[in-house]
Amino acid sequence: xxxxxxxxxxxxxxxxxxxxxxxxxxxxxxxxxxxxxxxxxxxxxxxxxxxxxxxxxxxxxxxxxxxxxxxxxxxxxxxxxxxxxxxxxxxxxxxxxxxxxxxxxxxxxxxxxxxxxxxxxxxxxxxxxxxxxxxxxxxxxxx
Amino acid sequence: xxxxxxxxxxxxxxxxxxxxxxxxxxxxxxxxxxxxxxxxxxxxxxxxxxxxxxxxxxxxxxxxxxxxxxxxxxxxxxxxxxxxxxxxxxxxxxxxxxxxxxxxxxxxxxxxxxxxxxxxxxxxxxxxxxx
Numbered sequence: 001x002x003x004x005x006x007x008x009x010x011x012x013x014x015x016x017x018x019x020x021x022x023x024x025x026x027x028x029x030x031x032x033x034x035x036x037x038x039x040x041x042x043x044x045x046x047x048x049x050x051x052x053x054x055x056x057x058x059x060x061x062x063x064x065x066x067x068x069x070x071x072x073x074x075x076x077x078x079x080x081x082x083x084x085x086x087x088x089x090x091x092x093x094x095x096x097x098x099x100x101x102x103x104x105x106x107x108x109x110x111x112x113x114x115x116x117x118x119x120x121x122x123x124x125x126x127x128x129x130x131x132x133x134x135x136x137x138x139x140x141x142x143x
Numbered sequence: 144x145x146x147x148x149x150x151x152x153x154x155x156x157x158x159x160x161x162x163x164x165x166x167x168x169x170x171x172x173x174x175x176x177x178x179x180x181x182x183x184x185x186x187x188x189x190x191x192x193x194x195x196x197x198x199x200x201x202x203x204x205x206x207x208x209x210x211x212x213x214x215x216x217x218x219x220x221x222x223x224x225x226x227x228x229x230x231x232x233x234x235x236x237x238x239x240x241x242x243x244x245x246x247x248x249x250x251x252x253x254x255x256x257x258x259x260x261x262x263x264x265x266x267x268x269x270x271x272x273x274x
Contacts (some may be wrong), residue, residue, distance in 0.1 A: 006250050020153060020222060022232060023252030050248050067210070068172040070273050076236070076252075087238035087252065108252055110234045111220055113154050113207075116196075117170025135194060136167025136176040 001073075001107075003029050004040055005061040007052045007122065013120070014065075014132060014139045020121040021063065021112035021118075025073065028064060030105050037123055043102040058124060061131060065118035073107040148266050150210040150221040155273070158203035166205065168273075172201050205273040212257060212266040214245040221266070228259045255257060 003025045007012060012018035026044060034043045037053075037060045046053050053060070063134025069075065078093020085108070090098040097104045116136030121128045130142035145253040157166035157175055164177040179186055179193045199205065209219035210256035214231055217240060223230040233241040245252035 004251070009250060020232075021249045022255075023248075044251070046251060048248060048251060051251070065168050068168050070168055070172070083236075085236045088242070091238070096256070111153060111222060111232045111253070113167060115169030116167040116174070117174040136169065136187065137165075137178055137192065137194070138189065 001025050001066045001067050002031060002062050004044060004046060004053070005063050007061075010061055013114075016138060019114060021065070021114055022109060022111040024076070025107050025109055026104060027067075027107070030103075032041075033102060034104070035123075035127070036125055039102070040123065043097060043099045043104050045092075045097045045099070047090060047105075048088055060123045062121050062123055062128070063114075063118060064121060065115045068115060071109065071112060071115075073109050076106060076108045148210075148265060148268060150224050151208055151268060152223055153209040153220065154206055155205060156270075157205045159197060159201065166229075168199075168205075174207065175199050175202060207271040207273060208268065209271070210266060210268050212263045214256075214263050217241075217244060219263065221263070222255065223256070224260070227257050229263050230255065230257045231263060252265070 009018055034040045037057045038055050040060055041053055041055050075095045076085035077095060078085055081094055085093055092098045095105060097106050116133055116135040119130060120132040122131040132139045133142050155168055157164050157165040157177055159177055161198050164179060167176045175197055177195045182193055186195040211220055218233050218234045219231040222232055233246045241254035246256045249255045
């Protein structure tokens with residue numbers, strides 16, 4: 001699974017102050033074509049009000065982790081799909097993000113402890129590189 | 144208001160060889176990392192603590208502990224407690240409802256706010272067994 005880390009949360013995560021993953025999350029295999037900050041921004045609906053990101057952001061940080069059997073990921077279906085989810089735009093409510101260019105299934109989690117083995121990777125136009133790894137308690141720089 | 148209940152942040156707790164440890168699950172579903180503030184047999188030193196990865200089958204029990212409550216008539220989970228009050232996260236399905244209650248989107252799809260403790264009702268600590 002993966003999620004873009006909002007810039008304002010990067011330091012709280014790395015310092016250990018923030019210990020949960022929450023909100024919309026995605027399967028890594030559904031995002032393989034989202035290889036640039038621009039593609040991630042557009043493909044994962046990160047233009048919501050209050051977002052610090054834009055389509056021109058030069059770099060992003062992604063958190064990645066393996067889904068475990070204890071996790072519960074909900075598909076946020078809106079009323080037109082028989083569900084009761086709603087959210088500020090952009091929000092499709094059909095189980096996917098709003099992108100017409102990329103078909104990206106969307107999931108949601110209530111706050112869950114960050115799994116041991118989670119990673120943060122740095123993504124720029126030059127590609128991605130490992131940035132930090134989580135042992136279940138502390139983030140350490142990736143070597 | 145329930146002053147007698149001390150909220151705790153969400154986390155796993157595991158019982159292993161007669162000791163109770165803070166724990167994390169992963170990287171595999173079968174694996175659990177145990178943490179200790181003192182040196183224990185089989186634990187490796189990390190910065191300021193000791194840790195050991197074991198198979199989940201080696202545990203006597205494993206629970207997810209979290210504190211839940213209600214704010215503005217809607218469900219929430221307590222993330223943290225500080226001098227300003229309780230840092231809570233909305234656990235309902237309506238972003239608009241969350242915003243109307245004063246939450247803001249700190250992460251995409253994640254609505255949170257810090258509120259005075261007396262405004263959070265029905266606080267209880269859940270211990271959810273992990274099978």
